[in-house]
Amino acid sequence: MHPAPSVIIFTSLSGLGFGLLFWLGLGQPAPTGWVGFGFFFIAYALAVGGLMASAFHLGHPERALKAFTQWRSSWLSREAVAAVATLVTMGIYAALLVFAGIHVAPLGWIGAVGCLATVLTTSMIYAQMKTVPRWRHWSTPALFLALSLGGGALLSNNGWAALVLLTVAAVLQLVAWFTGDTRLARSGTDIGTATGLGGRGAVRQFEPPHTGTNYLLREFVHVVGRRHAQSLRVISFGLAFVLPVLVLALGLTHVTAAIAVLSHLAGVFALRWLFFAQAEHVVGFYYDKR
Amino acid sequence: MTSLPSHTDKKLGLVIDLDTCVGCHACVIACKGWNTENYGAPLADTDAYGAKPEGSFLNRVHSYEVQPETGAAQLVHFPKSCLHCDDAPCVTVCPTGASYKRVEDGIVLVNETDCIGCGLCAWACPYGAREMDPVEQVMKKCTLCVDRIYNENIPEVDRQPACVRTCPAGARHFGDLADPNSAVSQLVAERGGMDLMPEQGTKPVNKYLPPRPKDEVPEFDVLGPYLEPVAETGTGFVAWLDKTLSALPGGAK
Numbered sequence: 001m002h003p004a005p006s007v008i009i010f011t012s013l014s015g016l017g018f019g020l021l022f023w024l025g026l027g028q029p030a031p032t033g034w035v036g037f038g039f040f041f042i043a044y045a046l047a048v049g050g051l052m053a054s055a056f057h058l059g060h061p062e063r064a065l066k067a068f069t070q071w072r073s074s075w076l077s078r079e080a081v082a083a084v085a086t087l088v089t090m091g092i093y094a095a096l097l098v099f100a101g102i103h104v105a106p107l108g109w110i111g112a113v114g115c116l117a118t119v120l121t122t123s124m125i126y127a128q129m130k131t132v133p134r135w136r137h138w139s140t141p142a143l144f145l146a147l148s149l150g151g152g153a154l155l156s157n158n159g160w161a162a163l164v165l166l167t168v169a170a171v172l173q174l175v176a177w178f179t180g181d182t183r184l185a186r187s188g189t190d191i192g193t194a195t196g197l198g199g200r201g202a203v204r205q206f207e208p209p210h211t212g213t214n215y216l217l218r219e220f221v222h223v224v225g226r227r228h229a230q231s232l233r234v235i236s237f238g239l240a241f242v243l244p245v246l247v248l249a250l251g252l253t254h255v256t257a258a259i260a261v262l263s264h265l266a267g268v269f270a271l272r273w274l275f276f277a278q279a280e281h282v283v284g285f286y287y288d289k290r
Numbered sequence: 291m292t293s294l295p296s297h298t299d300k301k302l303g304l305v306i307d308l309d310t311c312v313g314c315h316a317c318v319i320a321c322k323g324w325n326t327e328n329y330g331a332p333l334a335d336t337d338a339y340g341a342k343p344e345g346s347f348l349n350r351v352h353s354y355e356v357q358p359e360t361g362a363a364q365l366v367h368f369p370k371s372c373l374h375c376d377d378a379p380c381v382t383v384c385p386t387g388a389s390y391k392r393v394e395d396g397i398v399l400v401n402e403t404d405c406i407g408c409g410l411c412a413w414a415c416p417y418g419a420r421e422m423d424p425v426e427q428v429m430k431k432c433t434l435c436v437d438r439i440y441n442e443n444i445p446e447v448d449r450q451p452a453c454v455r456t457c458p459a460g461a462r463h464f465g466d467l468a469d470p471n472s473a474v475s476q477l478v479a480e481r482g483g484m485d486l487m488p489e490q491g492t493k494p495v496n497k498y499l500p501p502r503p504k505d506e507v508p509e510f511d512v513l514g515p516y517l518e519p520v521a522e523t524g525t526g527f528v529a530w531l532d533k534t535l536s537a538l539p540g541g542a543k
């Protein structure tokens with residue numbers, strides 16, 4: 001799949017933003033005054049900034065309101081509804097806390113559940129795709145949730161929770177990689193079933209249907225060199241998980257916390273790039289490409 | 291709306307004959323032409339006369355080589371357009387309701403004024419049957435020429451999809467696949483029509499007719515005995531002439 005910057009930025013930033021809002025909703029911490037304003041400002045900047053980036057991905061952003069209508073069937077529509085409902089709920093909770101010093105805990109809990117729902121719906125957009133066997137696995141939503149909550153814990157200064165959740169996320173990431181690498185081959189779809197000619201012999205492309213490129217090739221066929229991908233995996237794993245966990249284990253100061261957060265963020269960006277770039281869409285079989 | 295109907299009264303679709311398709315791409319051009327001048331946004335091209343021309347199409351013709359275990363390889367031309375799936379994943383993922391499947395005839399369409407151009411339906415289609423228009427930024431797909439098949443303003447003979455009407459080899463057939471007595475259903479039954487990627491669970495309405503086995507060429511040749519090879523080394527005048535001519539500069543060795 002084409003690793004579109006807008007979608008990478010969107011899933012990474014709003015994942016972190018909703019993760020931070022989750023912990024704020026639980027009241028861990030429940031900051032008031034200027035400190036509270038700072039926390040919520042960062043959370044909203046990440047969550048809303050990410051959503052804005054995703055709007056750039058649309059051909060017709062001016063019709064975006066229509067995307068709230070089909071929540072009965074569409075995960076993307078559910079995500080839109082969940083995101084806005086959560087942001088409104090948490091906005092009221094934050095305003096009461098920051099400006100009036102009133103902590104309405106149940107409202108925060110509802111918001112926290114909304115954060116989980118938003119991240120889950122985002123991940124299900126990918127996990128539902130039968131056409132991308134690498135994504136169609138429980139590890140996709142599990143990893144999105146663990147990364148979001150772990151990153152949020154890091155940002156909200158919940159050291160222990162961050163340590164545990166980032167470790168869990170690291171394990172889930174390894175599961176996603178090791179099982180994902182062979183999932184296309186195990187899916188049963190190949191150029192033979194794509195053309196229906198597999199029973200007659202070995203099928204290969206003789207001539208493509210068009211000489212130039214097209215939407216399908218640009219959007220769905222993205223080939224990353226194996227060696228390149230492996231080294232990027234090592235780097236992103238180190239940045240997203242290993243370094244922050246080490247810092248957390250050694251104890252947080254202002255400076256080390258900043259290093260952990262920046263390292264984690266850079267790592268998540270790289271992980272998301274790989275998430276898209278390494279995902280193989282079955283339409284590639286029609287072009288004899290992976 | 292983006293939930294799928296539980297049942298459609300008809301299942302209009304195409305039956306594509308991989309045995310007779312000659313790979314001329316006439317259906318590609320007929321489709322592009324009709325759908326640029328009629329229903330919805332025109333199918334745009336970018337850099338049409340430049341170094342990197344490309345554009346949106348609703349129908350494309352691939353070509354494959356099939357190499358059996360023994361014997362000669364076979365070339366198969368493979369037209370591909372939307373299969374108007376019964377269980378269309380492209381419809382249910384749509385967040386706006388722009389993508390829908392019609393209850394009356396099963397045609398899968400996009401309401402272009404509702405489409406936000408998110409592209410998710412194209413992600414969900416295993417067949418690559420949907421392309422984003424590069425200029426209008428709305429999703430384009432085969433309409434089964436819905437503006438021809440019911441169109442009373444055109445002669446009856448033309449009330450079929452443009453690709454079917456134009457195919458010089460008669461490799462594309464249009465009809466109701468829900469009716470077991472329709473010509474297309476009969477053809478599918480007779481020729482062992484198949485689904486593409488059945489494991490994806492999309493239940494395509496369109497069917498593909500597999501190439502027929504090639505005729506076997508008989509081993510013996512009735513004229514054989516009369517066509518024995520001419521003697522390799524001649525004698526007499528002809529042999530002398532041959533040798534002399536070959537010895538000339540530039541002569542055959």
Ligand code: SF4
Nearest residue numbers: 372373374375380415
């Ligand atoms: S072929 Fe693709 S676009 Fe057409 S109905 Fe099936 S899934 Fe949808």
Ligand code: SF4
Nearest residue numbers: 384405406408409411
């Ligand atoms: S591109 Fe248009 S038709 Fe396709 S899912 Fe998005 S809104 Fe629906």
Ligand code: SF4
Nearest residue numbers: 321432434435451453
């Ligand atoms: S039925 Fe019409 S829209 Fe569909 S491929 Fe044929 S010509 Fe194109």
